[in-house]
Amino acid sequence: MIGERRLMGRRVATVIGRRRHLQVLTGLMDTTGNIGSLLLLRGDTGAGKTSLVGTARRVWTRQGARVLTVDTDQPSQPLTLDLVIESLRDQLDHVTDPEFAERVAVAAQMRDRLRHSTEPQLLALVHTISVALSRLVAIQRTVLVIDDADRVSSITRPAFALLLQNARAAGCAVVVTTGFRRAGCSFLHQLVDTADDVLDVEPLDGEDAHQLLARALPVDNAAIDPGLEGALRAALGGLYGNPGTVLTTVRSLAEQGRLRVIDEHLCLVRPEETIRLDEDHELTARVRAAGPDAESLAATAATVPGLRVDDLPVISEVIGADLDSAGHALDRLVGDGVLRLDAAGRLAFPVPALAATLRSRGGPEAARDRHRSFAEVLRRRSRRGVAVDRARLADHVAAAGPVLPWPDAADLLVTEADSRRNSQPLSAMTWYAAALERLTATDPRWWHVFRWVTRLQFGLGRYQELSATTRAAVPMLRALAGPDTGRGDRVAAPGPADDLFDISIRWLFAAMQQQRAHEVDEVLGLLEEVWGDTSWGPRIAKSCALMLRGRLHAAVAVERRALRTSGELAGDHGTGELVVTGLEAMALTTALAGDRRSYEWAWSRLREDRAADGQDVPTRDQLRDAALLVDYATAFGLVLGDRYAPPVDGPLPGYQLLIAHYHSGDWDRALSLARSLEAAADGEDTPPLHLVRVFAAEMCSERGEFDRAWAWLERIPATTVCGHYLAWVRCGLLHRTGDVVAADVIGWQNYHRHRQAGYLALAPLLTRLTDQASRQGDEDGARRGLAELERLDDEVGSPGTRQSVLLMRGLVEGDVAALDEGLRMARARGDQPSVARALLIKAGVAPDQRQWLREFHQVCERLHGDGGRGHLIELMRGMGLSPVRVRTRRPDFSDLELRIIDLVSDGRTNRQIAVTVGVSEKTVESRLTRLFSRTGCRSRTELAAARIEGRLSGGSDPRTDHPSTPRLGEAVPT
Numbered sequence: 001m002i003g004e005r006r007l008m009g010r011r012v013a014t015v016i017g018r019r020r021h022l023q024v025l026t027g028l029m030d031t032t033g034n035i036g037s038l039l040l041l042r043g044d045t046g047a048g049k050t051s052l053v054g055t056a057r058r059v060w061t062r063q064g065a066r067v068l069t070v071d072t073d074q075p076s077q078p079l080t081l082d083l084v085i086e087s088l089r090d091q092l093d094h095v096t097d098p099e100f101a102e103r104v105a106v107a108a109q110m111r112d113r114l115r116h117s118t119e120p121q122l123l124a125l126v127h128t129i130s131v132a133l134s135r136l137v138a139i140q141r142t143v144l145v146i147d148d149a150d151r152v153s154s155i156t157r158p159a160f161a162l163l164l165q166n167a168r169a170a171g172c173a174v175v176v177t178t179g180f181r182r183a184g185c186s187f188l189h190q191l192v193d194t195a196d197d198v199l200d201v202e203p204l205d206g207e208d209a210h211q212l213l214a215r216a217l218p219v220d221n222a223a224i225d226p227g228l229e230g231a232l233r234a235a236l237g238g239l240y241g242n243p244g245t246v247l248t249t250v251r252s253l254a255e256q257g258r259l260r261v262i263d264e265h266l267c268l269v270r271p272e273e274t275i276r277l278d279e280d281h282e283l284t285a286r287v288r289a290a291g292p293d294a295e296s297l298a299a300t301a302a303t304v305p306g307l308r309v310d311d312l313p314v315i316s317e318v319i320g321a322d323l324d325s326a327g328h329a330l331d332r333l334v335g336d337g338v339l340r341l342d343a344a345g346r347l348a349f350p351v352p353a354l355a356a357t358l359r360s361r362g363g364p365e366a367a368r369d370r371h372r373s374f375a376e377v378l379r380r381r382s383r384r385g386v387a388v389d390r391a392r393l394a395d396h397v398a399a400a401g402p403v404l405p406w407p408d409a410a411d412l413l414v415t416e417a418d419s420r421r422n423s424q425p426l427s428a429m430t431w432y433a434a435a436l437e438r439l440t441a442t443d444p445r446w447w448h449v450f451r452w453v454t455r456l457q458f459g460l461g462r463y464q465e466l467s468a469t470t471r472a473a474v475p476m477l478r479a480l481a482g483p484d485t486g487r488g489d490r491v492a493a494p495g496p497a498d499d500l501f502d503i504s505i506r507w508l509f510a511a512m513q514q515q516r517a518h519e520v521d522e523v524l525g526l527l528e529e530v531w532g533d534t535s536w537g538p539r540i541a542k543s544c545a546l547m548l549r550g551r552l553h554a555a556v557a558v559e560r561r562a563l564r565t566s567g568e569l570a571g572d573h574g575t576g577e578l579v580v581t582g583l584e585a586m587a588l589t590t591a592l593a594g595d596r597r598s599y600e601w602a603w604s605r606l607r608e609d610r611a612a613d614g615q616d617v618p619t620r621d622q623l624r625d626a627a628l629l630v631d632y633a634t635a636f637g638l639v640l641g642d643r644y645a646p647p648v649d650g651p652l653p654g655y656q657l658l659i660a661h662y663h664s665g666d667w668d669r670a671l672s673l674a675r676s677l678e679a680a681a682d683g684e685d686t687p688p689l690h691l692v693r694v695f696a697a698e699m700c701s702e703r704g705e706f707d708r709a710w711a712w713l714e715r716i717p718a719t720t721v722c723g724h725y726l727a728w729v730r731c732g733l734l735h736r737t738g739d740v741v742a743a744d745v746i747g748w749q750n751y752h753r754h755r756q757a758g759y760l761a762l763a764p765l766l767t768r769l770t771d772q773a774s775r776q777g778d779e780d781g782a783r784r785g786l787a788e789l790e791r792l793d794d795e796v797g798s799p800g801t802r803q804s805v806l807l808m809r810g811l812v813e814g815d816v817a818a819l820d821e822g823l824r825m826a827r828a829r830g831d832q833p834s835v836a837r838a839l840l841i842k843a844g845v846a847p848d849q850r851q852w853l854r855e856f857h858q859v860c861e862r863l864h865g866d867g868g869r870g871h872l873i874e875l876m877r878g879m880g881l882s883p884v885r886v887r888t889r890r891p892d893f894s895d896l897e898l899r900i901i902d903l904v905s906d907g908r909t910n911r912q913i914a915v916t917v918g919v920s921e922k923t924v925e926s927r928l929t930r931l932f933s934r935t936g937c938r939s940r941t942e943l944a945a946a947r948i949e950g951r952l953s954g955g956s957d958p959r960t961d962h963p964s965t966p967r968l969g970e971a972v973p974t
Helices: 019-029 049-062 080-093 098-113 119-139 157-169 187-194 206-216 226-241 243-255 282-289 292-303 309-319 323-335 352-360 363-383 390-403 409-420 425-438 446-459 463-472 474-480 497-513 517-531 536-548 552-565 582-593 596-612 620-628 632-643 652-664 667-681 687-702 706-714 723-736 740-756 763-775 779-796 799-813 816-828 832-845 849-864 869-878 895-905 910-917 921-935 940-948
Strands: 037-042 066-071 142-147 173-178 197-200 259-262 265-268 481-484 490-492
Touching: 019 037, 019 049, 019 173, 019 197, 037 049, 037 157, 037 187, 049 066, 049 142, 049 173, 066 080, 080 098, 080 119, 080 157, 098 119, 119 142, 119 157, 157 173, 157 187, 173 187, 206 226, 206 243, 226 243, 226 265, 226 352, 226 667, 243 259, 259 667, 265 667, 282 292, 282 352, 292 309, 292 323, 292 352, 292 363, 309 323, 309 363, 363 390, 390 409, 390 425, 409 425, 409 446, 425 446, 425 463, 446 463, 446 497, 463 474, 463 497, 463 517, 474 497, 474 517, 497 517, 497 536, 497 632, 517 536, 536 552, 536 582, 552 582, 582 596, 582 620, 582 632, 596 620, 596 779, 620 632, 620 799, 632 652, 652 667, 652 687, 652 832, 667 687, 667 849, 687 706, 687 723, 687 849, 706 723, 723 740, 723 763, 740 763, 763 779, 763 799, 779 799, 799 816, 799 832, 816 832, 832 849, 895 910, 895 921, 895 940, 910 921, 921 940
Parallel strands: 037 173, 037 197, 066 142, 142 173
Antiparallel strands: 259 265, 481 490
16 A cells, blocks of 8 residues: 555556657558568667557557567577467468468478477578468568567577568568667677668657656556656666666555655655665666676675776675686676766766665675675785775775674774864764774773764764764763762763763754754753753753743743853853854744844844854844744754754754745745655654645645645644644635634634744734735724734844735735835745735735736746646635736637646646546546647646647637636736
């Protein structure tokens, strides 16, 4: 199962994008008379040759031809000739010609005598078969199809080549299918020279490849998420357009449970896992056929990236082959397209999914064994006096893990990490982490290694790894603290005391990056146990715990007490390389939850502190806006500057990018990212993921796709700390679906509840309540919302709240100057949703609607993508604006086809269209196919665009003006 939908296992129509090939094949019967021809159809396994020939066979049959098919991929003596005879014998039931029957019988008798054949005898048999074919052609036009001719045995090839020429001379249309390459096979070159025409079946590309993937999906009525398509493209390389490969790979992903329907799109689950080819794929078969040395070499190259041709002596030792054998194996793999050499001589896989398949054989243990072999070979070479790259040796030792029982392995790893932690921090981090696994807490090197690995993990944004490393070391960290003083705290041991404090704060910071409240509690417990609860470190941890649980007022109060009671604003512990100072923590907290005076006090103090040290000061408005959006990644970056490494994992970077796409108006990418984050979460539930769902629901709601919007909201738990944003979207959804009273009541209830709890990011909700009241003609409600919005702006003082006030003044009071300033701010901030709303308001108050409607439509085209056409019209009517009509000739489409085009433009799926217009889904599919053919459109997107722009003309009735979506150059005001 995928989600809650049934796997369909549909057959892929692999003739997609093969129209030219099909025309050539079916054209073989267009000539008059029995004029023979020989066509060579070349393509890799899975390229669709069989489907092409199968489709052509049906056409040939309708044209009155007889089709004989010979599949060479099966055992036979004497191979292909024997199969041709059997194919002829099958015709005896349909051909009542004595001469033909006699020739077939003679051929069968010769075949039975030729089990141990010689070449002259085979040539005699070819002559007899050729005479039988000639008689069959005289009776009825005949096509002879030879599948997989490159599999013909070397013994039979001369006779087989002669048979093909004789068949052509007899008047047969001969179609021979082969692969592109076979190492050392000159037979293919002979076929190319003999053929009248060579037709290459290359992988599909562009829209054809997309259509292929859509038909390969194992779920009906689900669109393709761009993330899934991108992952398949990256994994399959040039095979992405190979129908057979795409079909088997998608089926394999479904069987592995890695496909899931999210937001009516099929998405890839666990995207960090590699996509593999099936073991019976043609490429894996080539690896096996190349021999054991080549198979071992390929598996080694897949496991150890970055190997070069120059490494072949080492590789040969690792795989246990002599250098010549390893060289021949490499040549064979390159010749068969398994490997390629880049300009620098590195070994690379043209199809990364093949590397993933080879890497997975034997599991992690096999990979560790290969690294162990490399490490041992390099060590032996070093002892023989051969120069060895110690960094590469350290890489293999680290990857080998405990399977490599060298007593000096930890020494090597620590020495290399110490020497390269400034120049190669990522490698040093990996080596330190591997050394830490080999050291006990009593080893004098343990503290040094632990301190540096956590520092590097922090500096590289590896916060999940930092959390895991620190949590595992908590017992050792507690042991480093001194005995209890009797006053409820402990005195840290003098040696690592400062570092221990810094490590604890780094752990706290990592827990905040991942939004894990329970982990913040663990850090708080460690800090209080070691230093008590009076210093600023434990208080910052307590503030973070309160913040993650939505107790914002309490979090700010704790920060204030910490700054008042701490002797130093930079903290009373640490090495001086603190993760975050008390002032920085206060600025971050008050930016999220403090009123204007608290925030500006903290920000001004931070500015003074930074100025004294000659440091950059974060932009006040940017910090406030980022914090109100709960965009911690941007807020941390603004405050900490170069000390902050954006997280490379966890939910924060994805949410940060989604917010950027949302405001820039790239909603298609934003929704695709939301689905990818949902799929990658794999059951984990965090506040950033809740916010991702909120904004995904908002975009679907704005597009008029209400069921999808509700589905996103249903994934958010009722206890989420982002309830103020949840209320914003729910309020809009209720209003748009007609439940106006509930939208108003629930919206105001949520506003007051979150206002009392200390939430300040309430401008979107208030703006929505004000806007909805205005559209309902509720002047009192609109003025109430505006007044509350102005009070919120006085307290918050952010650019976002100020912009909302200005826009709503323009809407409620008709204040054109305020509206223009709000529009200017929205444009300057890159806030495209607000720009669209401001333009629509402007069109309602400006003397000339055309300019503003034109720009409004341009912005909305990006926001709404392929869908939402009807919703845009509803928005305009809600503002008292007339949907524009496009004057076109009436298309020569039926009413049903026009209705289908409109629903496609609204972004409906085939199933939704079928339900709406009352026909079967198959009827919708066939009508769309005809519409694509008649209009020249290649996709639903192009069809919708043509409809919206009034380009679907060509009918014979110019009298009718057909309503359409606004074509803004011809706007008609009310």
